[in-house]
Amino acid sequence: LDQRFSEIYKERWNELRSQVDLAGQTASYFIDRELQIAEAHDAGITVTREELQDAILQNPSFRREDGEFVGAETYKRIIRAYFRMAPEEFEQRLIEDLLIGKLNxxxxxxxxxxxxxxxxxxxxxxxxxxxxxxxxxxxPHLADVVVSEDDARSAFERAGEEYHRDEQRVIRYLVVETAKLRRLLEVDEKELAGYYEDHRDEFLQGEQANARHILIRVAPDATEVEGAEVEVRANGVAAIARQGADFSELAAIHSEDPGSKDSGGDLGWFGRGRMVKEFEDAVFSAKPGEIIGPVKSQFGYHIIRVEAFRPEHQQPFEEVEEQVRFRVVEGRAAAETEARATALMRRLETERPDTQTQWQAIADEDEVVALNQSLPFNAGAAIPGASEGAELAGNAFAAAIGDIHGPVAAPRGWIVWQLEEIRPAGIPPFDDVRTEVEQTLRRERALELTIEEGRQLAERWRLGGDGAVLAAEIGSTVTEARDHRRGAPVGTMGVIPALDREVFSAGEGKVLDPINAGGRGIVVVRVQKLDLVDPVELDDLLDDIRARLTADRAGQLMRAIINERRRDTVVTIDNELIRRFAPTNS
Structure with a gap:
């Protein structure tokens, strides 16, 4: 690695060498090598004596001028003199190289x-x-669209199969609402103070730190060289920060953490356990005002400025009174909600109500109870208002009409429920999907109006109109996408495949017809510049392109295999031994 980076960075390598963990990367290289060899053995790959001999003869050092082998004694002397190892070790290394080559x-x-x-x-x-x-x-055009019932029915008939539904269920359920019950509960100061005293240890706030950071990310599939280049970049930013540069400005320029970049890398106050371990250990072992790092974590390299610390302290009752009140009320409300739902279940089992009117009468007797009817749902689906997971739906599909079940914890409290209806698979009646049909039709018609508006804008742009002025007239702006490649996002609009298809087959200076951008509406594009591949050049390079893509895909596959094997393998690294053999600046 030292030699490889020396070739890449030339004379700069001596100053950069100390910023890169060459020892660690070398250890990682040899670990991966051993795992590749093990993978090759598991795949049944072998190297014959003839293959080893051919590989030896490929090295010009072992051939005379006439191409013949130099002889056994000369061969051994060359290995000892130039490779500084025994012939047996050299041949074993070569066998391993051949195994890895065959695996790739x-x-x-x-x-x-x-x-x-x-x-x-x-x-x-x-x-x-x-x-x-x-x-x-x-x-903006949705308000201009009117959809009549006849329009909706016609659209439904044309696209009826699009509204096909699998078999569905409908339940009615009584919900004892925790939020409503919580508002009715009264708690006195004595009860709050008693809870605080009984749970004092829960209000012991540990040491906290306030820090800023700059994150330089490392791609999950980065190669050793790519990872080292990121590390060099991170060390460069850290060096600038230590020289007194404004840390907030550096974060705004260099940080790749979207959550803190715009606030100068500010992470606010945090205690132990909030951040990844490497980050936390570095921060809590530093001093206020100190710049530390780069610190390597699963996210990349962090350059950190520690702002201040707060020592561990007992939060006084006055400081946490509202938190205590919430806990007390929440605990009582949760217990009371479940108790009332259990009582409701016993009553329903006794009375066996089977009409909406009977269920509503029971709900009306308690101000914290509400009657609901679910929308039709599929097996394995969450039921809005009644469940966040699929368990309730599964139970409903196993139930019979009229069965009463519960109590069951729900997002709003506790429920008891009854299977009300089984809807067979097929196209539902129009009335069941009318709202959905109308919404779809309104979007389609609004999009048609938008496309027409886009056509008019495109025509005015072609005739010499100012793009910025035209955009402002419709409440939009011009997004300048420079050096745009296929698959790259366009400003905040994200990736627009339809735009890529049109742009790269257009001509320079062209204003294209409106392009459907899906849920983002439509876009009108002026192609300012195109830099396209020469078809003749492309044809000549096709075999090379295919070979490179094949090698890239194979490399990705092998990295995935080795990473998985690495996760399943216990590896012990003697860091002290590695450091002793690490190269030093010359």
Whole structure:
């Protein structure tokens, strides 16, 4: 690795060497190598004596000028002199290299890259465009759309199969609402003070830290070289911070943590257990004002500025009174809710009500009880208002009409329920899906109006209109997408595949017809610049492109296999031994 980075960074490597954990990366390299060898053995891969001999003869050092082998004695002297190891060790290393090569070749044989896939990938990587994009939302036109019942019925009849439903169930249920009960409960100060005294240890606030950080991310599938380059970058940012640069400005420029980047890397106050261990250990062992790192974690490299600490202390009752009140009320409300639901269940089992009127009469007797009817639901679905998981739906599909069940914990409290209806699979009656049909039709018509608006805007743009002015007239702006590649997001609109399909087959200076951007409305695009691949060049490079893609895919596959094997393997690293052999600056 030291030699490899020296070749990459040339004269800069001496100053950068101390910023990279070469020892750790070297250890990681040898661990991965051993795991690859084990994987090759498990796959039944072997190396014959003939293959080993051929590999030896591939090295010019072991051939005379006429191409013949230099002889056994000369061969051994060369290995000892130049490779500084015994011939047996050299040959074992070579066998291992051949095993790994065969393993990679086996991975490549399982991958097929078509011509179309190779062309698409090459274009995606190489072709770029400069675009001006105006987004037109369809929502403002919803108010202009009127959908009559006849319109909705006609749309339903045309697309009836789209509304096909699997077999469904409907339940009615009484819910004892915790929130309503909570508002009725009264708690005196004596009860609150008693709870606080009984739970004093729960209001002991541990030491807290206030810090800012700059996160430099490392991709999960990054190679050793890529990981080292990120580490070098992180060390560079840390060095600038230590020289007195404004940490908040550095965070705004360099940090890749969207949650804190815009606030100068500010993480606020946090205690132990809130952050990943590596980050936490570094912060709580530092001093206020100290800049530490880069600290490596699962997210990447953190450069951290520790702002201040708060020591562990007992929070006084006055400081946590509202928290205590919430706990006391919540505990009583939860217990009382379940008790009332249990009482309701006993009553329902005795009276066996089977009409909506009878169920409503029972609900009306208690102000914290409400009667609900579910929307039709499928097996394995959550039931809005009644359950967040699929267990209740599963029980409903196993129940018979009229069965009463409960009590069951629900998002709003506790419920008791009855299976009211079984709806067979098929296209439901229009009235059951009328609202859904009307909403779909309104969106479609609003989008049609938006497309027409986009056509008019595009035509005015083609005739010389100012894009910024045209966009402002409809309450939008021009998004400038520079060096745009296929699959890249367009501003805040995200990835728009339809835009990519149109743009790269257009001409420079063209204003395209409105492009449907799905739920984001439509976009009108002016193509400012196109940098396309030469078809003749592409045809000449096709085999090379396919080979590179195959190798890339095989590499990804092997990394995934080795990472999985690494997770299942216990590895012990002697860090002290590794440090003793680490290269030093020269």
């Amino acid at each position: 070749a086996l991975a490549e044989r399982g991958i097929w890259i078509s011509d179309a896939e190779a062309v698409d990938e090459y274009r995606r990587q190489r072709e770029v465009s400069d675009l001006d994009v105006i987004q037109l939302r369809y929502e």
